[in-house]
Amino acid sequence: MRAPVARAALSADAVVDVALRLVDDEGPAALTLAAVASRAGVATPSLYKHVRNLAELRALMSVRIIDDLAERIGGAVLGRSADEAIRALMTTWREYVVEHPHRYSALVQTPEPTAAQAGARLVDIMLAALRAYDMQDTEAIHAVRCLRAAMHGFAVLQAQNAFQRPEKLDDTYDLLIHMVVTGLRTPHRRT
Amino acid sequence: MRAPVARAALSADAVVDVALRLVDDEGPAALTLAAVASRAGVATPSLYKHVRNLAELRALMSVRIIDDLAERIGGAVLGRSADEAIRALMTTWREYVVEHPHRYSALVQTPEPTAAQAGARLVDIMLAALRAYDMQDTEAIHAVRCLRAAMHGFAVLQAQNAFQRPEKLDDTYDLLIHMVVTGLRTPHRRT
DNA sequence: AGGCACGGCTAATGCCATTAGCTTTTAAGC
DNA sequence: GCTTAAAAGCTAATGGCATTAGCCGTGCCT
8 A cells, every 4th residue: 555656757637738739739630649659758658657548638638628618718707697798708719719729629529428527517607607698497508509509610610711701700700699699688489 | 545434343432422321320430441441342452443542532421411411401492581491401401410410420520622612502502591681792601601600510519419418409409590590680780 | 356444452561559568766664 | 775566668569540552354445
């Protein structure tokens, strides 16, 4: 029963850091254990001392990204409510994507339990932002889903450069925010 | 100047067929040239006689999927206009995703010129569906982008099983349609 | 009859993830 | 200070996959 403490050196967190920087610099396709190890100044198999495999590394990265995003959005929404909160939420989300497009693309992977949990935190923040609207719980869930769909869809398409025409993306996003806010305000047929 | 006609056997289209069936059956992660070749009853390198490489196969698959989707949507929108057209468009899109979730996920890849072109056809269909609303061209572009963002976002999230709570997805999608339609009808601050 | 292009095959290369097993370092506890 | 065990690193080996090179049979066109 020795104390299981040991050398400092690398750590799972440090590996995730390196991997995130790699993705930021060279895109999601460049994410390879060999490349991460090289950046970390270590042989490839050494990474397995900190991370079970590539899939787990991806999952850890996703959790980190989602937490990061949740923190920013939490701050942005704080103190605002209703329309203002929605606007702040959506704006902050997009700022993140513009800032780290590759990172955001790296996110769009398989859904494992641990990342789902991080996502749930984000959903809670959104639910809180919607509390100002007069909504049933059920209705709020649907609203959050639509919010996610709109933001995520826009984010993915932008990160993929899927919007080709010259019109300004900022203007498009204003319209999207308008749709969400208006849709939330306008009564909707029962279910 | 020989006639470049030859044996029947495989063809690029046939390879794409096989690949699409593979993805439908086993998911996008199972898409490997080895697996496609095996299903086609051929050795792996033989595929290179029809397809430049895996990336090109993916691109061809994307074009096929987008065209498929465009055809369905074109039919669904035909004869309808304004709100009804939007509803039909969005409903048809989602039906496709529900029918072939893996195929849709396989789509979300890099944007090459050829797939972008297929996407442009789809955008044209959407623009036509919006013609009934009284809109500037510029405004219509923004509207189509929002439409894409909303549908695609929802589709991606659903295909990834990112909606965990028990509430019905159909109801959520109704709300999303409502948001889009209402947002298009409600005037929006100038740009 | 003959040639040639097409489409298929085998062999070979190189990258990558992952595993096994060995060595080194570190930090406790004495 | 010395021991020691676990953590953390390394090299070597395996197997899957994409991709390339080069060979062979087949059938159409002349």
